[in-house]
Amino acid sequence: MTIEHGKPDVINATPTKGLFIKILSRDISVKACILDLIDNSVDAYIRNGITDRRKIRLNISKDKFEILDNCGGIEYNFLKDTVFRFGADIKRDKPTLGIYGIGMKRAILKMGKKIFMETDDGKSFSKIYLDVNEWCKSDNWEIPFEHFEHSRLSSEKKPYTKIVVTDLYDIIKDKFNLTSFINSIKDAIHITYTFFITDKIDFYLNNDVKIEPFIIEVRSDELYKPAKYQESFEDVDFEIICFIDPKEGRTKKELGKRGWNIFFNKRLILAEDTTGTTGWTGTPEDLPKYHSIYNEFRGIVFINSEDPSKLPLNTSKTGLDTETAIYDHIRNKMIKTSRPLINYLSRKYHEEKSSLDEIEEKVATEKINEIGEEEKAGKAKYVPLEKIEANSKFNAPPKPKPKEEMRTIKYKRPEKLVKKVKQNLKANNLKEVGEKTFDYYVELEEIEDE
Numbered sequence: 001m002t003i004e005h006g007k008p009d010v011i012n013a014t015p016t017k018g019l020f021i022k023i024l025s026r027d028i029s030v031k032a033c034i035l036d037l038i039d040n041s042v043d044a045y046i047r048n049g050i051t052d053r054r055k056i057r058l059n060i061s062k063d064k065f066e067i068l069d070n071c072g073g074i075e076y077n078f079l080k081d082t083v084f085r086f087g088a089d090i091k092r093d094k095p096t097l098g099i100y101g102i103g104m105k106r107a108i109l110k111m112g113k114k115i116f117m118e119t120d121d122g123k124s125f126s127k128i129y130l131d132v133n134e135w136c137k138s139d140n141w142e143i144p145f146e147h148f149e150h151s152r153l154s155s156e157k158k159p160y161t162k163i164v165v166t167d168l169y170d171i172i173k174d175k176f177n178l179t180s181f182i183n184s185i186k187d188a189i190h191i192t193y194t195f196f197i198t199d200k201i202d203f204y205l206n207n208d209v210k211i212e213p214f215i216i217e218v219r220s221d222e223l224y225k226p227a228k229y230q231e232s233f234e235d236v237d238f239e240i241i242c243f244i245d246p247k248e249g250r251t252k253k254e255l256g257k258r259g260w261n262i263f264f265n266k267r268l269i270l271a272e273d274t275t276g277t278t279g280w281t282g283t284p285e286d287l288p289k290y291h292s293i294y295n296e297f298r299g300i301v302f303i304n305s306e307d308p309s310k311l312p313l314n315t316s317k318t319g320l321d322t323e324t325a326i327y328d329h330i331r332n333k334m335i336k337t338s339r340p341l342i343n344y345l346s347r348k349y350h351e352e353k354s355s356l357d358e359i360e361e362k363v364a365t366e367k368i369n370e371i372g373e374e375e376k377a378g379k380a381k382y383v384p385l386e387k388i389e390a391n392s393k394f395n396a397p398p399k400p401k402p403k404e405e406m407r408t409i410k411y412k413r414p415e416k417l418v419k420k421v422k423q424n425l426k427a428n429n430l431k432e433v434g435e436k437t438f439d440y441y442v443e444l445e446e447i448e449d450e
Contacts, residue, residue, distance in 0.1 A: 025110035033107035041069035043096040048072030062177040073121030073159035112168040119161040217382035225395035
């Protein structure tokens with residue numbers, strides 16, 4: 001039997017650039033894109049081994065997005081072979097933030113259609129102009145750029161990188177034109193990069209508005225002692241700090257003031273998490289379901305590694321990769337470290353068979369008692385993170401005992417009859433009606449308070 005063979009041929013399976021760009025940038029927010037670009041500047045600072053203070057400036061408007069840093073510039077070979085290559089194999093031997101080599105490309109391609117970039121590392125100067133629409137017409141994935149084998153920096157200037165995105169998409173223009181969005185970027189930088197702002201880099205937003213760091217201090221005084229746990233696991237170092245803050249927890253609504261706050265290589269990834277991701281599942285082996293009675297709890301976790309690929313982080317750096325052995329291990333330690341604090345708060349506010357209203361009423365009562373105790377013990381004291389001793393154990397005052405346990409009584413009666421009783425008792429409100437009728441019954445039946 002003769003087998004007939006046809007003429008050999010090939011099928012073109014090359015992805016179109018347009019589809020690739022849409023898929024790449026579809027599932028990431030604009031805010032996350034901006035933070036990704038900031039990450040690149042911060043990574044440059046770390047990668048270039050800089051020790052003095054540097055600057056990162058952002059200008060955001062409906063006409064353009066611009067980010068400029070003087071954090072060392074980009075070396076020629078790194079620019080040519082790595083920076084614009086999707087999924088490039090980046091050397092990872094410092095505590096940087098970039099992992100997958102897609103952040104910068106995804107960010108700028110999501111914003112607009114015309115991209116300009118220039119960089120000077122002190123040895124050479126390069127500049128790139130990319131018209132995305134024109135680039136997408138060709139199957140060639142190469143990006144042309146100009147390179148000069150000398151630096152253009154004057155003696156007082158520091159190596160830099162500048163990226164400008166124009167011809168913004170309409171949805172991006174609308175977002176960049178909102179004051180609320182600009183403020184949200186400022187707030188995000190304020191807390192996300194607080195450790196870099198404090199120690200290494202000055203951040204500026206539109207009109208050179210300098211962004212201040214988010215001050216992180218831990219309550220540690222005669223009434224409340226924080227808990228701290230440290231460990232290394234599979235080339236990842238982590239530190240867990242938990243503390244109780246009654247005043248902050250219930251009176252001030254500010255990012256980072258409750259739940260779990262998790263930093264990766266000093267960059268905030270997860271803020272105020274009160275979900276099952278950080279243990280709030282309600283199952284016996286985890287923490288209880290989150291409730292307002294736990295607002296006084298604060299947990300801070302620092303996860304660090306010289307190899308960022310080992311960090312349990314998702315591709316957009318907006319959340320955790322929970323399907324990893326390292327995060328399972330850290331999560332278990334978070335639950336173990338925080339459990340004494342959660343148990344304390346549970347006991348503090350729990351009343352058997354109480355309704356939610358009764359719990360909230362008790363919360364308010366206990367709050368008054370706590371303030372009284374603080375006045376006796378002195379003002380609450382807060383200390384920097386580095387002042388907390390390793391492996392310190394949580395300590396708190398015993399639950400205040402009210403002079404007399406009180407219970408709330410609720411019932412309904414016909415409105416006409418209630419009005420007559422209220423008038424007869426000369427009561428000012430329904431609360432007094434209930435109290436006076438109760439007292440009347442106690443007196444009538446000669447019930448003694450023993």
